[in-house]
Amino acid sequence: MLKFEQHRTLQVDDWINDNYKGKVVYYYKGSISAEVVSKCIDTLETYLKENSTLITKPKTAVSVAIEIIQNIFHHGMQYYGVEKFGAVKIIHLPKGLQMEFLNVLTKDKAILLNERIQQINVLSKDELKKLHLLILSNNEYSNKGGGLGLVDVAKKLNSKLIAEFYPFEKNNYIYLLKIFLT
Amino acid sequence: MDPIVIESTPKTPAVNFNASTGVLEIKGRSIPENSIEFYRHLIEWIEKYGMSPQPKTVVNIQLEYFNTSSSKCILDVFKRLEAIANNGHDVVINWHYEEDDEDMLEAGEDYQSIIKVPFKMIEVES
Numbered sequence: 433m434l435k436f437e438q439h440r441t442l443q444v445d446d447w448i449n450d451n452y453k454g455k456v457v458y459y460y461k462g463s464i465s466a467e468v469v470s471k472c473i474d475t476l477e478t479y480l481k482e483n484s485t486l487i488t489k490p491k492t493a494v495s496v497a498i499e500i501i502q503n504i505f506h507h508g509m510q511y512y513g514v515e516k517f518g519a520v521k522i523i524h525l526p527k528g529l530q531m532e533f534l535n536v537l538t539k540d541k542a543i544l545l546n547e548r549i550q551q552i553n554v555l556s557k558d559e560l561k562k563l564h565l566l567i568l569s570n571n572e573y574s575n576k577g578g579g580l581g582l583v584d585v586a587k588k589l590n591s592k593l594i595a596e597f598y599p600f601e602k603n604n605y606i607y608l609l610k611i612f613l614t
Numbered sequence: 615m616d617p618i619v620i621e622s623t624p625k626t627p628a629v630n631f632n633a634s635t636g637v638l639e640i641k642g643r644s645i646p647e648n649s650i651e652f653y654r655h656l657i658e659w660i661e662k663y664g665m666s667p668q669p670k671t672v673v674n675i676q677l678e679y680f681n682t683s684s685s686k687c688i689l690d691v692f693k694r695l696e697a698i699a700n701n702g703h704d705v706v707i708n709w710h711y712e713e714d715d716e717d718m719l720e721a722g723e724d725y726q727s728i729i730k731v732p733f734k735m736i737e738v739e740s
Contacts, residue, residue, distance in 0.1 A: 466647050469647070470624065470625070473645075474624075489716075489717075491678075491679070491712075491715055491717065492717060494679065495679055495717060498645050498679060498681055499681055499682060502645070502647060502681055502683075505647060506647070561720075564724070565724055565727065565728070568685060568686070568689060568724060568728070569689070569728045580682040580685065580686070581682045584682050584685075588717055
């Protein structure tokens with residue numbers, strides 16, 4: 433079993449209100465509905481078209497955002513009475529685009545997800561491509577993606593996934609995924 | 615057999631498959647929250663078409679974005695087309711991708727390595 437490195441605490445309101453001294457492109461905290469997914473993607477896409485030199489691969493940024501926010505839509509849990517809770521923060525920084533996605537998981541899922549991320553992060557680009565192909569060609573699947581999502585994100589980003597896990601209430605964790613694109 | 619015609623939406627692609635011409639076109643975005651529901655009708659239609667297909671079936675697919683749940687459904691579409699090819703009919707898949715969209719080119723190459731049907735990678739202007 434891989435080591436489960438957990439952080440101490442995260443104040444969600446403090447996190448979402450911290451713009452890292454950049455320009456806020458999009459932020460949202462609450463229930464992740466199909467409409468919220470659309471709004472996030474539309475806003476990001478429009479911003480990247482208007483700021484075409486901000487990052488080298490704007491389509492990759494949009495693809496990755498689609499995958500992660502739809503993952504929260506499918507797997508999001510309740511948080512302080514809000515169903516399918518999630519939060520998104522996208523910041524235009526001087527040297528690139530910071531995208532952060534937050535949701536709540538059970539402890540069991542957090543441990544499994546942490547292991548999966550660590551396993552993905554040690555793979556080379558070629559190994560990621562092979563793993564992606566293996567999962568894609570596997571016959572079992574569902575609307576929730578069947579385990580392909582994170583591998584797809586890592587393959588497109590060509591960088592390590594940065595994930596943080598914060599204990600929250602009994603047996604739950606806040607999961608924060610951070611992506612920086614240049 | 616009536617053609618299958620589906621208008622595009624911000625999250626689903628336009629689909630047009632006419633059994634009398636054997637040309638299937640899929641164009642746009644495929645990022646629905648429920649991909650299986652969207653592709654179910656098309657897959658069923660292809661299965662019926664496969665009972666009496668044209669000598670040559672041409673697939674023109676051009677996607678701007680697709681999510682991973684769609685990627686599995688698109689593979690399912692291709693598997694139905696592969697079955698038609700395995701029954702002795704010509705099938706060709708024209709995979710269009712925008713210039714500089716390496717992700718989309720790579721996705722087409724992934725399908726090409728799984729599906730035993732001729733693929734043509736066609737670069738288009740963005």
